[in-house]
Amino acid sequence: MNAPITLIPLIVETLPVEQYAAALQHLYEQTPSYWQMYNLPGAPAGQAQRDLYEAAGVEGRTMLGIAQRVDRLDPQAGATLVGLVDFRLHWPSQQTAYLAMMLVAEPRQRQGIGRKAWRLLQQWLRKSTEITTVRLGVEQFNPAALQFFQQVGFTLTGEAQRMRVGDKFVRLLYMEQVLRTTPSPVVSGDAELAAE
Template identity: 30%
Template sequence: MGGMRTLNLVFRPVLLQDAPLLHELYLACPGYFTLIGMEPPGLEDVVRDLVTLQNDPRRRAFLILEEDEVVGYVDYKLHYPEAQDATLSLLLIREDRQGQGLGRRALAHLMGHLAGAERLYAVVYGNNPRAKAFFQGQGFRHVKDGGPALSWYVREL
């Protein structure tokens, strides 16, 4: 029965020892880093970011797995910008797996697990029309641009 993939996505909290897995994911997404105008971070940068993340009680980050394979990453902050909000700073799907509905399913999963939040903001970095179209297609509306390289979207939960 080739070709059928399970619909089960697993969200696993990112731990410091997952830095190599996250680094691998970043390397598999060169287009994203080109869009935001930077090189993919090195492994030591990923480790430093994960340490920062673990020291911020409001931040949450998960590896997204499908059948034990890392297919994406999500990073968001609770109670930001306001107490009843959450802000999605990164939803990244591995480039060879984009266009298969994984981002949509990951976002739906996240929205279903944000207990207590009334709004979800999404931040789009760089000139990324595909990401903007994705969030608008998921019911987000454009709120403001924070400079040339930053667009904010919001959706009521």
């Protein structure tokens, strides 16, 4: 059985961005297939620091690290960063959250980590926000991501957008998941972001 995971904020007002930049860059380096989809040999140097600075400057945007215990039975043994969840609240509309990225280190993929992370975020959005819908865009050439998001309850909207990424054009296929049909009052601001 896998060790429990926790979602931890990578952007904290009281800490410098550099606090998590090295760990995030290491995670990026463990996902070469992601970067190869964009014709890059691997994660560009300094990409994590650029992403963290950019996210810190965007209202409602949050980058959460997916941390997994080093030892399942000993929480004091520490944790390692095995993934990333990057999302923005109230965008593109007030009741919508946009899931920009969910990334799991390649050696840790297909172990249920992404599914657990989505479940934690989904529960937090339901309990701690008035978000009714989560929206995301999946690259047309990323069938594994498309299948993953369909398996966790997202459906294709029929919308697509062609966008330029570096020297390549990418078609994003949009997907959505309805969390609830009407906004509900926030029940708890501190919903649990940890799972077995």
